[in-house]
Amino acid sequence: MSAKIEVRGISYQYPGGHGVRDISFNAGAGEVVCIFGWNGAGKTTLLKVLSTLFSPQSGYYCVDGFEVTRDRESVRRKVFPVFDTNAHFSHLTGRENARFFMSLYEVVQSGTLDRIAENFKLDLDRPAGEYSLGMKRKLMLAESFASGRDVLIFDEPTLGLDSTIREAFFSQVREVAKRGTCNIIGTNRIEDAGVADRILSLDKGRLCQAASIEALVARMIRITITVEDRELVEYIPSIDVLPQMIKKILSLGIPRRIEIGETGTEDSLQWTEEAEEKVRHAPPVLQAMIRSLVVRYANDHGYKRITPDVVEEVKKRFEQR
């Protein structure tokens, strides 16, 4: 098994102008390549082109010497895509679903599927209609590994997976990569990107090489959510996304604390007593976050002291968003 992908200047645009433009990269056998991008960056579109669901409108896309516009069926024989939809027949069991999709790839079911399902703690004999989101995801992933294809394409593979299964997934990716499978992972989760050999960052439909995970993290804002005694870390591309993020967090339950930026970092700015008092009026869960936001705003705008007016300005801006 030794497949490689060659992409040169491919574009695919929807009638409204969104999509991907002039994408070029290579991915070799045994490599784990991450295509990192925020929502709307064009990841799914690019992965659909790589999966042959969409034909590129221009450029050159080749898998193992087979060019997609000339020999699409040969490309399809090499690739197994895992879309973000978790599509399965709900009236069939997990095993029957796997049997159906494996038959499309002319794969006779072997012990591989059972072994992977066991790793993923997935009951294959239950109807897929009874599966949770995470279980459907596990079934899709198990099918991809059991397919034995040279190229595996994953769109948001860890969506709905708990941390144990996420680890099992990446260990399986590493195992198939060792056997020469080329893995392309599209994600917007920084911790998933960290597992890849190489990260390609996709922004507004254009691809740029990211030097390292550190370079990627440096461009993002870290959010630390403390729930009971655990700290969960999420990254967002800009402060504009923060209100949505807070809404999402609060819809899942009230955490103990939400912080922005590195935890425990002291700000050197001087706070007036009135400004401190204003922050203390906010719900305790948000106080650390508000402090970080105010400090960030004050630094960006050259304030030396934090007065109630600065806090008020930040509050207004946050509410506007």
Added chain:
Amino acid sequence: MMTEFKALAGQTPFRIIAKAGLSLLFVGLATLVSREGLALSILIIFMGVTGPTIRLVTMKMDGLFDRIIVSPASKSRFFFKFAGFWTVAVLLPLIPAMVAVIIPQGPATIIPIISGTVLAVLVGTLAGFVSRGLSEAHLTAILTSGLLIVFSIINTPVATYVPFTALSSAAFEPALLVLPFILLVIAGVTLALTVSRS
């Protein structure tokens, strides 16, 4: 094969029994006015066209269609298999109603019944393949079924090529049964050409 059938055209026992009972009632009532052939034609057209159309569109909505399209499986073979499964799924609950038609009209009636079902399912598969949403699929299915019914009833030059004419016509001529196969071949070739580009 059973898994594929269950996946693509699977019907629950309750559905099969309900369809069998209702179709027998419909054809039985038509027998009172000697129109059992026409009643069976209408049932085959509706069930044969709408079943595969709606199934394909719901598969598109669930993302199953995309998974099938990007697989290396031959699309012509896949969609013919799909049509084959649906022919069985349509005919199975109609067995009691078919018997009610074959007894008075003779065993040769089985030919237009089967060829008519194949035609309706091929057209339904094609309609499902080209439809982009559920409302579009419903509209296409109703229009196609309506046209097939009209061409089966009204005495036009096209009627000779529609298998259901032989079934619904009072003057049943076995020699004319060959002609409908031309329409079947056209439907099959159109389906093969359409799906092979996906």
